[in-house]
Amino acid sequence: MTRSKLDPLDELADLLSPFEQRGMDLSLERMQAALAALANPCAGVPAVQVVGTNGKGSIACMIHSGLTAAGLRSGLTTSPHLTSWCERICVNQQQIELAQLRQLLRQLQPVARHHNLTPFEQLITAAMIHFEANALDWLVLEAGLGGRLDATTAHPNRPLIAIGSIGMDHCEHLGNSLTAISSEKAAVIGPGAHVISAPQHDAVTKVLEARCQDMGATLEWVKPLTNEWELGLSGHLQRRNGAVARAALRRMNAFGSAITEEQIRRGLAQARWPGRLQTLHWNHHSVRVDGAHNPDAAEQLALERRDWSESGHQQIWILGIQGHKQAPEMLRILLEPNDEAWIVPVPGHVSWTTDQLSEICPTHAHQLRSASCVEDVLVNLFKNDSGKPKLIPVIAGSLYLIGSLLAEKVLKEP
Template sequence: MKKVLKFKNFVEFSSYLDSLGLFHMDMTLGRMEEFVRNWGGRESFPAIHVVGTNGKGSTSAYLTSIACEYGLKVGTYTSPHFVTPRERITINGSMLSEEEWCALANQVMEIAPDAGLTYFELLTCMALVAFKNNGVDLAVMEAGLGGRFDATNTIDPGLTVFTPIGMDHEKVLGSTIELIAADKADAMCKNGIAITAGQVPEAQAILKKRAGELGCRLHSIDESSRVADLTPTLAGEHQKENAQLAASAWRLFCEKADFRFDEEKVRTGVAKGFIAGRLQIVNAGRTFILDGAHNTHAFNALEAGLQSSGLKPDTIIFACMKDKTLGPVRDALFRLTDGSVIACGIKDNERAYPFKDLAAVLGEQAKAAEDIDEALAMLNSGDRTVLICGSLYLLAAFYTRYPEFLEK
């Protein structure tokens, strides 16, 4: 009997994916656990799980690049995407074809036909299948939101990496740093291995407590584990810390995998590591600074990065999701520029802060633009340096106009 495929082509799959709702969440792991049980491929490759509030994408990019320098075939799963969901699943940094995506989706539907997977869960399952199909030596899996009920928290990783934890997604994860840290701490495995970046004391205490309960060995970056002369291409002092976290995590992975830790390969990997939208400076008729800073911790890093680079934007184009706490962010925005801030809408994004309301909250100095096209049209000839920040979805709208800037 001929097998009936759910998706005949990538267009059909994309329509189905969109119908699931990009922001629909169901904070349980039952559907993912059903898929993993039916799939039976979990032991096919080791995994490094990257969890935290800020720096997950950059740290994942460095880990991927370092592993590639070792000659490993590396599958990487990140989120969100800018222009196409195919950006989320890569092999050695390269996207898979539309045909392979369609085949992966059909394979997932065969494995768990009635699981009712959400948008993020479906893509997570596809990543796992893609990594097994392609015979990867290592999977680098970036958590989406939180840790406890994140779809990636079904992979039983060999190593869990915690980037800095801060206030974000409070309506889902909790209203205090302790609650947010507790959610993310649940990504640790029983009797596992984890490493953390420098954390605020409240978050560090939660991670340490949870590690003790699980018998998980929790490491921190110290002077003995640092690699000298790391020079990430990505700008900002915080990227040096993300790179050190990746290097220290790689040292632990090497110990577990019985690889020789090679500092020169680590340096080369870090120097080659790249991810778009992280204090990225491009030229498109004027200088644009592109940064996905969307919470207080990230804005502090952005502010420090701009100051160290001697950059002061003439204008800022800003957008955010409507669940954001805007007080501290608003103050930071007006410290960063002597010019105006354009409150920008994001088309077809149900979670985006309505641009007129956003402008009203930001104050008299703010202007309102319906979308990125209108915001760019509002720029004056004297606006030589423009910062676009606040949401990766705003950056996505920019990259849709200028896809060449998605590459290094």
Template structure:
């Protein structure tokens, strides 16, 4: 998929700032005559793994021949990735026309970019006559735009951890309350194991709402998954139970469709093998401490990792970069710190000032591509392969400019 320029219709997210509230989105949907208001949704909330769960769900539903509308965020290369029906992204011209048609309502209600895209998605799904929705929460939950869709009988919870603390709260309990607030009365709620503070919030919220809570164990090794990483067995288990929870609503997704769908699932930018000038790379969008911890667990599978890993890291300025480095860096590692394209970013000097223990391990480059050239200039290509992480925006930029190619 190629990049799509919609800058004349969708302002940059950082220019609008974060503005979480439901009233705006609810009013806009009413003005649109409430598209898909009767279509049930599986809402996917959490901190890390939401997109993976959504990908498993959509892939299995496609295998089961259930017409599904899927919204995810952020996109990697194209805005069109965020709105899919039966695995097919919305066409660029269709998205542009829909945004233009939405503009009077969007301007009147002052919709954020995320809200604009969700409004377009629901209208598109209405026209496409989807049977079921999979809605990935953008940020938080209680005030997220996806929560404006009232018919959400199944809630799938990904791992909840510390991220976006400036908007959601500084503790796990506060963040969990914001995310668990998506749970509707009588809903079926699915979650893998969570930290104790998060577990307590989920259980209390389910009691208050009369929701049916199911804790699931990771899928065993005999399940073939299209997504790499140990954590994907937890995500797939949540997706499987969410699909099984559809039976009382009238949809039966058999085990074969689930297994085939999970094996065919794809979610780029997550433990993804890629190449640069025929050299191997590993790409991962880990952008917060919990995701960095999961990525660090994977390094034991990389041959030669004990001799040191070359990291290329881009981290937005508001992210908890020191905590991420605590998880990622071993004493024998080196890390090139590069900017996140078009975003305020951590610099090597700022990191070295706050974390002097890593001063000698941190290097700096003007871009991800420049860092790759520096690594190449040092001689033999590293083993294990360099790992590019810290921001999906960096990965998307590398793909969009064809600097790297997927394997």
């Protein structure tokens, strides 16, 4: 694997240690002890916790947007971020100010050191303190990796659990089967909770049903929204995610909220979630970006392709995939016979190389190209393009890759 070099302006480098320094260190006890030491901020505020492999950020975003449209005050935590740590903590669509976040993290340093909190745990703790100061009606908590030992699971008041698509990812931490991964995520379901999910793989369905039965929880299955629903997020997958968000918002009425169907419709239409099947611009040329970084997400992206590309037409892919991801399987899913894929490093992360992928996927080797960065590929693709059809390349493989392109202003909003 290769590690590309990037020296971004890390706003919080002096307060949050690099991931590599700590590695993956999942635990619930540290967070519970830290929150207890802080008098359990927001313990009385109900939360909808969003778990899953793919789509959980979109679901969380749409729920938050629906709450805002209904005039309710809500706090949202998400991860990862694209260009700023502040994206991870929002109140009614407003990101926390960087100065506020820095101040909170500084104040938390003694607690963080005493309880040995990870950077993610520090951010969730900071979010809870920020939310406590804003007198909220609901929290929307997107879990990070897994669920059973996730920092968001330390919140004691999670009557609603919204579940995105569960598939194979982070196998080194969660297990090498859908049953094992599903069990880690389903463990967030507590006694009496209401659980909402769109259709899942059979193995996942069995785990969810068994956990709900054990916990005396109710399980609501929803069908994807029809085309009558206007969504602010692009792609067929969002109709599945939107259905989960809609059901969560409707269920909140059982807890004393007053959310109408019209407010839900407006909230889902107004939702925005950058980096997911989004069209951006490079030097006035259109470029599609998507954060697909595992086989299940690649399957969905391949399905979405049918909307913009006829069968047999060439697609140019620009793929940056972290070294611990299932890149060979993603290639096999995405690449059709006429396609070309440029393999680039994910800035700041150990990444798959063209040589490695060519060796593992020899039938696709002739379709693979190598480049040191995305912009080099775009320059090559669009040089002397007068008279040629206006191809729209797709950049995918990592949200970190997309975030770096936005932060460095290589890609811009239309």
